[in-house]
Amino acid sequence: MKTVKPPVCAFVKSGVRPGLALWLLALCLSLPATLRAQAPQATPPPPAAPRSVQFPKPVEKTLANGLRIIVIERSSTPLVTAQLVIKNGGEVDPPELTGLGNMLADLITKGTEKRSATQIAEEVEALGGSLYSSARWDSTRIGVDVMSSKIGPAVDILADVIRRPTFKDEEIERLRQQTLDDITVQLGEPGSIARYVAARVVFGDAPYGQPLAGTPESIARITRDDFMKYHRRWYRPDNAILVVGGDIKASSAFGLAQRYFGDWKKPAEALPPLPAPKPVVSAEPRVVVVDKPDAGQAAVLVARAGINRNDPDYFRGVVANSVLTGYSGRLNQEIRIKRGLSYGAGSQLDTRRSVGPFVASAQTKNQSAAQVAELLLGEVSRLATGPVPDIELNPRKAVVIGNFARNLETNAGLVAQVASLAVYGISFDEINRYIGSVQNITASDVQRFAGSHLDAKATSIIVVGNAKEFLPELRQKYPQVEVIPMAELDLNTALLRKKKQAG
Amino acid sequence: MKQRKFGGWLALLATLFISSVFARDSFAQVAMPRINFDEKTLANGMRVLSAVDHSSPTVAIQVWYHVGSKDDPPGRSGFAHLFEHIMFKATRNMKSEMMDRLTEDVGGFNNAFTNPDVTVYYEVVPSNYLETLLWAEADRLSGLTVDEPNFKSERSVVEEEYRQSYLAPPYGMLEYLIEQQSFTTHPYKRPTIGSIEDLEAASLENVRAFHETFYRPDNATLVVVGDFDPKQLDGWVARYLAPIPKPAIPLPRVNVKEPQRTAERRITHNAPNVPLPAIALSYLAPSQKSPDSEPLQVAATILAQGESSRLYRSLIYEQQVAQSADATPDLREDASVFYFNVVLASGKKPEDVEQALLTEIKKVQDVPVSAAELDKAKNQLVTNELRQRETSNGKALALGSSAVLLGDPNRVNTDLAKLQAVTAADVQRVMKQYFTAANRLVIYYLPEATKTNPTTSSINHMFQLRPTAAIATSIGQRGGQGK
Numbered sequence: 001m002k003t004v005k006p007p008v009c010a011f012v013k014s015g016v017r018p019g020l021a022l023w024l025l026a027l028c029l030s031l032p033a034t035l036r037a038q039a040p041q042a043t044p045p046p047p048a049a050p051r052s053v054q055f056p057k058p059v060e061k062t063l064a065n066g067l068r069i070i071v072i073e074r075s076s077t078p079l080v081t082a083q084l085v086i087k088n089g090g091e092v093d094p095p096e097l098t099g100l101g102n103m104l105a106d107l108i109t110k111g112t113e114k115r116s117a118t119q120i121a122e123e124v125e126a127l128g129g130s131l132y133s134s135a136r137w138d139s140t141r142i143g144v145d146v147m148s149s150k151i152g153p154a155v156d157i158l159a160d161v162i163r164r165p166t167f168k169d170e171e172i173e174r175l176r177q178q179t180l181d182d183i184t185v186q187l188g189e190p191g192s193i194a195r196y197v198a199a200r201v202v203f204g205d206a207p208y209g210q211p212l213a214g215t216p217e218s219i220a221r222i223t224r225d226d227f228m229k230y231h232r233r234w235y236r237p238d239n240a241i242l243v244v245g246g247d248i249k250a251s252s253a254f255g256l257a258q259r260y261f262g263d264w265k266k267p268a269e270a271l272p273p274l275p276a277p278k279p280v281v282s283a284e285p286r287v288v289v290v291d292k293p294d295a296g297q298a299a300v301l302v303a304r305a306g307i308n309r310n311d312p313d314y315f316r317g318v319v320a321n322s323v324l325t326g327y328s329g330r331l332n333q334e335i336r337i338k339r340g341l342s343y344g345a346g347s348q349l350d351t352r353r354s355v356g357p358f359v360a361s362a363q364t365k366n367q368s369a370a371q372v373a374e375l376l377l378g379e380v381s382r383l384a385t386g387p388v389p390d391i392e393l394n395p396r397k398a399v400v401i402g403n404f405a406r407n408l409e410t411n412a413g414l415v416a417q418v419a420s421l422a423v424y425g426i427s428f429d430e431i432n433r434y435i436g437s438v439q440n441i442t443a444s445d446v447q448r449f450a451g452s453h454l455d456a457k458a459t460s461i462i463v464v465g466n467a468k469e470f471l472p473e474l475r476q477k478y479p480q481v482e483v484i485p486m487a488e489l490d491l492n493t494a495l496l497r498k499k500k501q502a503g
Numbered sequence: 504m505k506q507r508k509f510g511g512w513l514a515l516l517a518t519l520f521i522s523s524v525f526a527r528d529s530f531a532q533v534a535m536p537r538i539n540f541d542e543k544t545l546a547n548g549m550r551v552l553s554a555v556d557h558s559s560p561t562v563a564i565q566v567w568y569h570v571g572s573k574d575d576p577p578g579r580s581g582f583a584h585l586f587e588h589i590m591f592k593a594t595r596n597m598k599s600e601m602m603d604r605l606t607e608d609v610g611g612f613n614n615a616f617t618n619p620d621v622t623v624y625y626e627v628v629p630s631n632y633l634e635t636l637l638w639a640e641a642d643r644l645s646g647l648t649v650d651e652p653n654f655k656s657e658r659s660v661v662e663e664e665y666r667q668s669y670l671a672p673p674y675g676m677l678e679y680l681i682e683q684q685s686f687t688t689h690p691y692k693r694p695t696i697g698s699i700e701d702l703e704a705a706s707l708e709n710v711r712a713f714h715e716t717f718y719r720p721d722n723a724t725l726v727v728v729g730d731f732d733p734k735q736l737d738g739w740v741a742r743y744l745a746p747i748p749k750p751a752i753p754l755p756r757v758n759v760k761e762p763q764r765t766a767e768r769r770i771t772h773n774a775p776n777v778p779l780p781a782i783a784l785s786y787l788a789p790s791q792k793s794p795d796s797e798p799l800q801v802a803a804t805i806l807a808q809g810e811s812s813r814l815y816r817s818l819i820y821e822q823q824v825a826q827s828a829d830a831t832p833d834l835r836e837d838a839s840v841f842y843f844n845v846v847l848a849s850g851k852k853p854e855d856v857e858q859a860l861l862t863e864i865k866k867v868q869d870v871p872v873s874a875a876e877l878d879k880a881k882n883q884l885v886t887n888e889l890r891q892r893e894t895s896n897g898k899a900l901a902l903g904s905s906a907v908l909l910g911d912p913n914r915v916n917t918d919l920a921k922l923q924a925v926t927a928a929d930v931q932r933v934m935k936q937y938f939t940a941a942n943r944l945v946i947y948y949l950p951e952a953t954k955t956n957p958t959t960s961s962i963n964h965m966f967q968l969r970p971t972a973a974i975a976t977s978i979g980q981r982g983g984q985g986k
């Protein structure tokens with residue numbers, strides 16, 4: 001039997017419960033009755049009755065200094081994750097000092113009033129854990145992940161690095177050199193280059209256009225004073241959230257928070273207001289090729305502005321994006337499964353405090369880069385041209401729901417998810433409402449979202465690779481293509497091209 | 504404090520299979536939750552391992568085939584991995600990609616990977632789909648019906664996987680060289696990804712013959728972990744898997760012995776797209792079943808895990824001669840390779856960095872590691888293992904790996920004691936025994952003076968079916984591009 005149709009998946013709610021019940025398990029594979037009637041070896045047996053699950057509920061309190069503490073108890077594995085979230089990230093880097101927040105996140109683990117860089121690493125690793133810290137968009141996350149028996153000393157070190165970093169000149173210079181080398185390595189990878197270029201193309205000189213890790217020029221400029229100012233301005237209890245998740249009682253977690261963060265003083269000066277979400281800037285779409293003749297494969301991206309995290313269209317966007325991305329999403333269907341042009345194609349709707357990017361991408365051999373660009377763009381456009389059939393839409397919703405639930409299965413995933421909701425000021429009830437919100441999205445919601453937010457006419461194309469293999473084909477369709485040799489690429493500005501040196 | 508790693512996901516994936524697994528009563532004041540499993544062997548030779556865990560209403564299903572890239576047919580390097588991709592195409596009762604309909608479409612996922620020793624297929628689905636997936640796994644074990652266009656298209660996907668994993672990233676080809684050059688005789692010298700030429704030569708006839716030779720119940724281990732009823736599982740196994748006949752023909756096994764190295768060998772490789780020069784040292788080590796595996800893992804952890812490790816402290820922090828420094832005990836069934844790879848800091852000379860690395864190795868040979876370092880390494884290894892076992896799929900990987908690669912599923916619960924027993928003297932002994940000049944391969948990986956096209960060649964390691972972080976998710980680390 002070679003023509004089994006893709007099963008249709010119906011969503012069945014097995015009841016309404018309070019708390020964080022997830023109904024993903026209520027997904028039902030309904031096969032045509034005629035198939036069920038055949039010999040059991042020839043057709044898949046239908047599913048049994050679904051079961052449900054409850055996720056632990058976050059509890060929280062706020063310390064007198066304004067620090068918000070959120071605890072999620074779950075004792076299935078003897079591990080605890082503690083993550084301190086600063087509610088700003090790369091978007092508050094001054095334009096000439098891009099990469100400052102990220103480099104600062106690295107630097108705070110390199111020495112405090114009590115501990116040297118070496119002692120910090122030794123102490124935290126002796127606990128079996130690791131201390132991670134990095135700036136992202138809209139937040140900076142510093143955390144430890146340890147066996148539950150080690151959480152006390154781990155939070156001690158966490159609080160120390162956040163509150164009392166010393167910013168020694170020697171450490172700054174060492175880290176500066178390391179950061180420059182890291183950037184050099186990143187800029188050897190076509191995919192990384194393409195993502196940096198896409199950010200500049202979509203957001204221009206606005207904050208989200210800046211490279212989060214900085215540029216060789218900006219990293220060279222940063223001074224100790226810049227670190228001190230940044231730390232004083234943003235690392236303060238009333239601009240932070242401590243999220244603790246795993247095998248720990250809420251009362252113990254609150255006790256640890258009070259002990260190590262309770263006397264963290266809130267500065268007298270007012271907290272700078274969060275930048276208000278900016279309206280979508282409709283930048284002129286561009287077609288940019290970065291010519292890297294030694295690239296072993298081309299990275300192809302199509303990118304445009306998407307939506308912000310608090311947009312009422314959020315769930316429409318999530319579901320619309322899921323039709324395009326994932327293993328069986330349209331992009332991978334067309335590019336990998338049907339044509340063998342890539343190991344994987346997908347898209348990302350990156351929602352942030354202000355409007356974030358929508359990016360569809362794939363890597364392919366240099367010769368097929370122009371074809372892959374057309375396929376990416378074609379699939380994104382097609383989403384607005386007609387409703388997605390239910391037989392396709394329902395499985396994609398199941399994917400969204402399954403991914404959501406699996407992300408909550410590990411401590412680190414659970415803490416990251418709760419921290420993100422907290423950063424964007426979203427109620428934890430959303431965890432409970434998530435599945436319903438996804439289920440409620442209709443084919444016409446998806447089509448309307450695609451029409452208003454994924455219009456291909458406002459979409460730019462970025463290709464990084466060996467241009468002589470694909471440029472003639474790309475240029476036929478896009479005579480306006482800008483070609484930038486790798487040696488002339490400048491990520492400091494939206495122009496993307498180094499100014500010609502005199503002489 | 505970010506991890507400074509290159510080849511990150513490969514190294515991590517490899518670690519999954521090389522790290523031994525631990526039992527309860529850890530020295531680390533933490534009870535490693537025991538995996539209480541059930542074991543049986545069907546009349547057709549198929550082994551079934553199962554463990555109930557109701558913490559999430561999902562179930563992980565894995566089928567481990569004891570065939571890897573070391574079993575690639577002659578002139579067909581990369582075939583075991585290409586074959587793994589073909590297992591998602593048409594079977595007797597399923598059309599191409601139906602596995603995705605049965606998993607992804609109901610909120611689950613599937614993936615597979617091939618390494619030099621094994622090929623593993625896995626699915627995580629809502630638990631009410633367990634019977635459906637057992638039927639599907641039985642169906643593809645019973646036979647493939649893939650056609651020529653689907654075969655060719657999937658072969659192109661594998662070629663793109665090769666480019667994405669080895670040609671696009673700056674140090675992909677260094678990983679390849681380490682794998683390829685570390686063995687001279689054993690088929691481990693053939694990279695798991697193979698070569699474009701060999702992949703292009705592969706045919707549907709090869710697919711049929713490979714399935715017949717290696718995809719048989721007496722070469723398979725089914726692992727089921729999660730939310731299920733053991734009686735129901737037994738019934739479904741009896742119904743769908745037990746009837747598959749065991750072939751009469753013998754199962755071929757690789758019996759080649761890799762000879763001991765007798766003198767240092769040095770290779771200089773100039774490649775395109777090398778942002779900073781890099782060096783690698785590789786040493787041959789015994790099979791992962793050897794009792795030396797635990798001390799070698801402790802040694803690797805002391806040398807290179809985290810910013811308090813010897814190599815980070817010395818090469819990156821104090822001397823500032825390296826951008827990254829890794830040590831990987833790539834433990835395998837027949838013979839292992841322990842390798843170091845170091846990307847140089849800008850402006851440094853490979854000769855100097857090689858000397859600095861050798862000095863650190865010599866220190867561990869000359870002076871026993873401290874008790875504090877030993878404890879730290881054990882804590883790190885236990886914590887890694889706990890993270891891996893957070894999910895049903897992670898538990899199933901630990902169980903399957905013990906059964907198939909270590910030869911005894913009970914080791915999933917008993918190997919912690921072995922790790923706990925490792926002493927500073929053990930670490931010193933294995934460092935002296937294996938890290939000798941005569942057992943050393945040195946690779947200098949340098950930029951080309953002039954630009955040329957990248958060479959197409961082949962690489963060894965573990966290859967996943969899809970560019971996803973599915974395994975990564977199970978150990979709670981690493982992002983990914985999604986499926």
